[in-house]
Amino acid sequence: xxxxxxxxxxxxxASQVRRDIVRMVHACQSGHPGGSLGCTDFFVALxxxxxxxxxxxxxxxxxxxxxxxxxGHISPVWYSVLARSGYxxxxxxxxxxxxxxxLQGHPATHEGLPGIRVASGSLGQGxxxxxxxxxxxxxxxxxxxxxxxxxxxxxxEGQVWEAAMFAAHNRVDNLIATIDYNGQxxxxxxxxxxxxxxxxxxxxxxxWEVIESDGNDMNELVxxxxxxxxxxGKGKPVMNLMTTAMGKGVDFMEGTHKWHGIAPNDDQLAAAxxxxxxxxxxx
Numbered sequence: 001x002x003x004x005x006x007x008x009x010x011x012x013x014a015s016q017v018r019r020d021i022v023r024m025v026h027a028c029q030s031g032h033p034g035g036s037l038g039c040t041d042f043f044v045a046l047x048x049x050x051x052x053x054x055x056x057x058x059x060x061x062x063x064x065x066x067x068x069x070x071x072g073h074i075s076p077v078w079y080s081v082l083a084r085s086g087y088x089x090x091x092x093x094x095x096x097x098x099x100x101x102x103l104q105g106h107p108a109t110h111e112g113l114p115g116i117r118v119a120s121g122s123l124g125q126g127x128x129x130x131x132x133x134x135x136x137x138x139x140x141x142x143x144x145x146x147x148x149x150x151x152x153x154x155x156x157e158g159q160v161w162e163a164a165m166f167a168a169h170n171r172v173d174n175l176i177a178t179i180d181y182n183g184q185x186x187x188x189x190x191x192x193x194x195x196x197x198x199x200x201x202x203x204x205x206x207x208w209e210v211i212e213s214d215g216n217d218m219n220e221l222v223x224x225x226x227x228x229x230x231x232x233g234k235g236k237p238v239m240n241l242m243t244t245a246m247g248k249g250v251d252f253m254e255g256t257h258k259w260h261g262i263a264p265n266d267d268q269l270a271a272a273x274x275x276x277x278x279x280x281x282x283x
Contacts, residue, residue: 004049007219012279013084014044014218018249019276020080020093020283026269028097031105034259035151036077038182038244042149042215043081045222050229052144057087057114065144066133068118070126071151071180072106073261079103082115090283124157126150127177131167134175145232148177153185156194161206167237168207176228178240180215184257200241208239215242250275
């Protein structure tokens with residue numbers, strides 16, 4: 001997308017994306033609305049304001065910033081933002097989770113959906129992939145950045161910490177990772193399932209530069225991501241601990257794990273849409 005929308009415009013885009021999310025999940029009666037709604041502001045800020053993109057799409061991503069989604073179950077928000085930012089037509093959102101659709105429940109590559117460079121959703125693996133891509137950029141003397149998003153429940157996976165150690169040891173300083181720190185996972189609050197304790201201290205002890213942000217305040221979030229960019233290239237990978245509310249934007253979905261992976265019924269869809277302004281036109 002050419003140009004950089006201001007904060008007000010970004011918020012309007014985010015409202016439309018949230019409408020897309022609840023409509024997509026409702027239409028197929030399947031999917032993950034909670035985390036998608038919570039991370040909407042992040043995706044909008046990234047794709048409409050931060051990413052340095054080139055025209056078109058290719059799998060290698062040379063000469064541009066690239067992004068990997070590790071917690072692939074929040075595919076609805078990614079598909080909406082990819083479509084709204086020009087990777088494919090928004091009408092294709094109608095096919096979410098349908099038979100033979102390119103918009104599978106978890107992102108996949110075999111159907112050639114623009115914007116998707118790796119299948120994801122097997123939690124714990126995305127950071128490793130992002131590190132590999134970042135090292136490739138270094139080898140190719142490509143000065144662009146690699147971004148990665150993980151869930152907080154995902155921090156219970158051992159591979160995350162192997163990757164964290166590797167990235168710091170190898171000075172992968174062209175990588176900016178973000179954790180969706182909403183305190184919820186599929187079975188309940190993270191503190192009750194397997195307490196994450198002090199994530200900031202943990203990532204710092206693993207040798208990362210750590211910043212914190214409010215992932216549902218667009219102005220603060222954009223500033224945090226811009227700060228992360230200034231911290232790159234200085235010998236350390238960067239971690240953005242991003243606090244969000246699961247289900248953000250729909251009052252009866254906010255702050256609870258219960259909307260991790262269920263779809264709204266007709267009445268709930270109508271209630272949700274009543275809280276979300278249509279700003280770009282529904283697909």
